[in-house]
Amino acid sequence: MKKRTLSGQLYRYFLIVIIISLATVGVFTYIQSSHALDKQVEQYLDQMIDSAAYQTDIYLQSYELLSNSISFNSDVRSFLEIRPEDTYGYYYYSDSIKKLAHYSVTSMLNIYKQLNLIYVIGPQGRSVVYDYHNITALDPSLVNKHFNYLMGATPQETELKPVILDLSIQQENQGQVLTMARKVKGISYGDTVGIVAIEFRLQELAKIWDRVNLGKGGFFFIIDDEGNQIYLPQGLPTDDTAEKQLTERVLSNDPKAFTLKYNGEDRMFVSRKSDYSKWHLVASMPLSELRQPVSTIRTTTIMVGLITLLAALWLASRFGRSILAPIRELKDSMRETEKGNWQHIDEIGRTDEIGGLIHSYNLMVTRLSQMIEKVYEAELQQQRNALELGRSELERQQAEFQSLQLQINPHFLYNTLETINCYAIVQDSHEITEMVEAMAFMLRYSIQTNLEEITVANELNHVRNYMIILQHRIERVFEIDVVIPPSLLLEKMVRLTLQPIIENIFQHAFPEGIEAHHYIRIDANKGNGLFQVTVEDNGAGIKPERLMELRRRLELNRLADDSGSGGQHRGGIGLMNVHRRIQMVFGEQYGLSLESEWGQGCRITMTMPETQRPPLRKPSNALALAQ
Template sequence: MKRSLSRKLFLYFFIVILFSLSTVAVFTYLESSAAIDKQVEKYISTVIDNAGAQTDFQLETFERVSNSILSQLAVKKFLDMDPKDSYEFYRFTNVIRQDVFQKIFITYPTQIHMMYILGEHGRSIFDQNQSFSSLSVDPTARYNELKDKTPENGAIAILGTGLTKDERVVTIARKIRGYSSYAVKGILAIELNESQLSNMWNQVDLGENGFFFILDPEGEVVYAPDGATRSEIAATGIGRKIAGSGNSRFFETINGKSTLIVSRKSDYSGWTMAISMPLDELRAPVSGIRSTTVTVGLATLAIALFLAFRFGNSIVRPIRTLKNGMRETEKGNWKSIEMKPRDDEIGGLIHSYNLMVSRLSDMIERVYDTELSSQKTKLQLQEIELERHKAEFQALQLQINPHFLYNTLETINCYAIVQDSDEISEMVEAMAFMFRYSIQTNLEEVTLVNELNHVRNYMIIQKHRIGRDFEIDVATPPALLLSRMVRLTLQPIVENIFQHAFSEGFESWHFIRIDTRVEGEQLLVIVEDNGVGMTHGKLAALRKRLDRNRLADAEEREGKRRGIGLVNVHRRIQMVYGDEYGLSVESPNGEGTRVMLRMPNAVRLQLKTNRDGTNS
């Protein structure tokens, strides 16, 4: 069903407008998303950098505090004391607590949770703002832990664990050397209240569900807003992923939400500070832009389609009127179109149509008269040409009179019998049969036995020409002898074999075989020889001429025919049965030639037709 022009115009306008609006909306959305993402990432990077700088500043402050402790002579001598001397241990404990630890507690009353020195000799000094009993803990495990994680060169190590598991602290630890030797004699540890540091980190505004967290070099959580978040980070393995990549930006699923993770690694502390922001919060401004764009786009599309509908109708309405006028013109009603005057191209088109109708109506009558005169003249010329062809045909008939040739051959045969010449008689009789069979010029079908008899007469003449007998092996089932085929198709193929396949002479081992078989609905007649065969070039040229599906002209080249007999046999079969039938050739060079005639099995088709007619 054809679509009207108005619908096409409306559809084209709809596609153009929708494509334009969609393109603008998509690019606006993408550009806005990219700009907002860039601003958010820049903001998050700035937040992390600032938080990292403040954290490093706090840690550097307490590193200086540890330096002041290590410079105290009492601390070094405590590490060199005899661990069995309880009095010295008591004295050093009081001196270090009063002269060293208490001064620091006064300076940083809220930041420091605990300070302690763990000696390699097994003695330890603890001090805390609140009451703390050193007898309640075994410092051995803590000493081994800090010994493994602190550098040998006396640099600090920052850990997220404390002496007791109940407190959330950040520990600054470093190895201490003795007074009398350079060897490491113990470890100094300052535990900072995580709450004091988290007050600084919690000031970062990361939205409703965004949060800030810190990881140590092994990927363990040093700080997280709450225990649930800490457990989620540990369960998903994000900590190890972030700690291994350092400064990174990637997306991860946390608490069932797609989340942006941005991390920065501190060169001072070795910690990795990261911020997690859900994508839905990041893209909230973009969603507003998208909604606004869709609303404005739909409103614009509706207005544009209304204008397109009005514009299309203003074009299509006069065209429909013009179309109706043309239909009347086709019927022979030469009528002009009456419409309001228009100054545009459509008005000019209607004016031209009316002018054309008025002129054509005048010219039609003239054309009718002229055409009648022309037809009469053509008929007279055709009659003259037909008479001329008849005269030429009669002249050809007079030149060759079949009855005259028949009578002449019979006369020669009588003379041969009188002269007792069986060879001449046999040749003339065979020639007469062949001529009588060949003189038919139509393509009517004959039986296979008629074609084989024609080949037999040809072989009788050929025997006297070559001076020796040459028998053809015919392998045809008796049931196929009455199969229908085209007249004069076998003898030209056999003649072609004598001209080309055995052109160098006949030997006792040469043979020609005619085989007949039925395959499906087709009758196959196969003529084979063991002659010289064809070269690849000659075979390709012959097949190319067969594919043309037309009769060949009787051309000659260097005294030899160019396979016209095979080409014409092929085309005559196609003219009777159709282009799907015909002749095919296989001829390996030096191995003989195999020619297959493919025709419909007329006997089987006739039986099938009879059965169908009976059943119906």
């Protein structure tokens, strides 16, 4: 795994904090600026449209005044009500209407300088056209057609309000003029009898609309409630699909401001419907142009953020070096301390927390060096004491071991010598020689030293000498069954452990004497690193309470019974001494174990470690050597 340094973590945390701070400020600034700018642009466009709508309405209202003065004139209404065959009336009223129009126009020529036509038309082809002293003759069929269209396009009779239409009675002026038309009632103000219409050119209105400044990519246009274009800047590329979608969106008037993809770019549109003309005035600007200040803010924020980040990293580097330099020095000193080189650090000029840490380190090094010196001295003294205690313990164990070897029941020796003496007095027999030789072998074997570990064959030979003497004492032949495999005869065991167990059996297992069915069997086995010798008999066994007591003493490693006299242990070394001898030679995990049922015999097992040696080829030689 890659090693993580404190300086790297410090730089990384500084970088994360600064980036998160700058990103948070930048994002929120950008979002808030975008919303604020969009709102300001929307308000600006709305104000521009309101201004244009206001000036347009004033301009149109001036023509409405002209329309009112003509439509309410009695000669106009009379003209519309004369009979078709009244030629004199037709010419009389026509001349009167032209004079009225001429007077009205010339008196306010600065207002009506964009006037194109003033005409009055009625049913059955009657019409009067004023065109600045020009004589204009209209086709009666065209007049009737135009009259019918205007009657349907103008408001109802109860309203008599003018309507502004994108049409002209002259085909050559179509698309260049607007027509303000209104219905005229008869002389008695009854039914509608005709139409008064005023045509004026779009040039003057276009001057008003052209003053709407929407920047390099912005434009301004006007449509009516039918979706007809009243005004559209020249040179503006159009897309039929986009134009249709835009018209539907404007006519829906929901919302007042919206964004739409038009001619391949995202644009903002702000629309307003004039209450007077019922026109929809729409201003549009590209979002890229609107968001240019926001982009500038974003670029400035990024540049300032990068400069701030570099400055912060430089400060973090300076700050990190001021912190990490003494820490690295402290780390190097601690490594030297690990090697046993007590190294102090200079504390001059450090009054902060790191200076306190260095002072504590120097104090720790001083105290550790003193404590280690004391520990070394104490360890040396402890080792000296341990050597002395070990030497004393070894001497004690040797004395105890030798004492255990020499703890031979004197009663056995006395009885044996008494028997030998009786044989010698009563008869001169070879039995004396046999007993004396066996006794000599036993005494020689028991007093040997520095032979704590011997073979099974040696112990069996010692048991054989013991049985020779015992048979003469009890005057009865008794054979012990030895079923030990020949391959185990050279296994190691402790000297003087097997014969005391046999002696213990004769003393306690046959209290009523030895019968023909009695037996003693010696067996051995090894496995799992252990070597076990088993001595089994079918005598009286051990009572349960006595068995528990013996096992408890074996667990406590008691060397002898609690009784002060030796009368209970006639016949030699007790079981506890045998158990302790095995433990002193091989260890505390080895020794004797007892199994018995009252009235059914006893089984004593000696457990010792297994000897690692090649298989025995000639067990007979070992027996001969032991003899």
